[in-house]
Amino acid sequence: MSESMFMAAALNPPKSPFKINLTPALPPPPTSSALTFKPNNNFPTLSAAAQPQQQEHAALLDTLLNSTRKNQVLQSIRTTSPFNCLSETNLHHTVPALTSKTRGKVRDIYDSGEYLVLVTTDRQSAFDRVLASIPFKGQVLNQTSLWWFERTQHITANAVVSTPDPNVTIAKKCSVFPVEFVARGFVTGSTDTSLWTVYNKGIRNYCGNALPDGLVKNQKLAENILTPTTKAADHDVPVTPDEVLLLVLSSASIFSIQLKLQ
Numbered sequence: 390m391s392e393s394m395f396m397a398a399a400l401n402p403p404k405s406p407f408k409i410n411l412t413p414a415l416p417p418p419p420t421s422s423a424l425t426f427k428p429n430n431n432f433p434t435l436s437a438a439a440q441p442q443q444q445e446h447a448a449l450l451d452t453l454l455n456s457t458r459k460n461q462v463l464q465s466i467r468t469t470s471p472f473n474c475l476s477e478t479n480l481h482h483t484v485p486a487l488t489s490k491t492r493g494k495v496r497d498i499y500d501s502g503e504y505l506v507l508v509t510t511d512r513q514s515a516f517d518r519v520l521a522s523i524p525f526k527g528q529v530l531n532q533t534s535l536w537w538f539e540r541t542q543h544i545t546a547n548a549v550v551s552t553p554d555p556n557v558t559i560a561k562k563c564s565v566f567p568v569e570f571v572a573r574g575f576v577t578g579s580t581d582t583s584l585w586t587v588y589n590k591g592i593r594n595y596c597g598n599a600l601p602d603g604l605v606k607n608q609k610l611a612e613n614i615l616t617p618t619t620k621a622a623d624h625d626v627p628v629t630p631d632e633v634l635l636l637v638l639s640s641a642s643i644f645s646i647q648l649k650l651q
Contacts, residue, residue: 474511474522475556494519495530504550507558509534516580517624528555567619568633574613576604582618582625597629 478497481487487499487506494514499506509531511522532555538547548560571582578585584595585606593600596616617633618625628636 474524475508475527476510476512476522478508478510480506480508495527503562505560505562507531507560509556509558531556531558534558566636568628568636569618569620569625571616571618572613573616574610576606576608576610582616582627584616587627596627597631 479490480497480499481490484499486501488502489500491498491500494517495510495512497508497510499508509527511524511527512519513521513523513526531552535549535552535558538549541547548563550559550561552558573584576585576588577583580586587595588600588604589606593602596614596618598614598616617628617630619628619632619636620626
């Protein structure tokens with residue numbers, strides 16, 4: 390099947406709830422519980438013999454150390470890193486159904502009309518910058534998100550429609566509330582919006598949270614606080630709960646928000 394035909398099929402997925410199995414298949418436990426590490430140029434030989442009551446733990450350790458899957462992953466890392474990272478995609482040039490591309494710091498987002506195609510790349514972002522590309526990072530991030538979406542869909546509906554590739558999620562278009570919440574339990578951090586940065590500048594009311602004098606870096610707060618931010622062009626902007634109402638709700642007289650973190 391050509392790439393265009395594959396993506397066309399992927400853009401018209403079935404409407405049934407998605408299901409993804411992220412549980413790896415482990416090989417059967419070994420028959421011997423003796424552990425032996427063969428020497429190489431740098432390390433001496435180490436060995437350990439398990440006592441009867443430790444056989445179960447030894448078998449698990451043998452599995453982790455000697456599994457075929459571990460060797461496959463290590464070999465893949467050796468042969469692909471760092472030259473085969475998914476750093477950039479341009480599906481809109483080859484798939485007619487994709488009409489536009491939006492490039493985020495990590496994800497490439499394509500518009501297909503009814504759906505969005507989100508490609509999670511291997512780009513590593515920190516401090517509002519793309520620092521590098523890391524093999525398999527996009528796949529891990531995308532599948533971690535899917536793990537949580539699947540386990541919370543009984544609480545609230547989500548936008549996921551299908552996952553035709555480990556790096557790709559096809560999602561329904563949604564109206565986005567441009568607000569992000571960070572739960573904070575310590576006076577720490579180094580970014581512009583971190584609690585220690587703003588506190589060290591003398592700010593004592595942050596995102597609607599009153600902070601006492603005398604706190605020191607990395608100190609645990611008496612109780613956790615919730616700090617909302619909204620997106621600017623290239624960074625996050627702290628906002629108060631009252632400003633959240635103005636950003637998110639069409640009429641504050643009809644709706645109300647109570648922010649409480651146990």
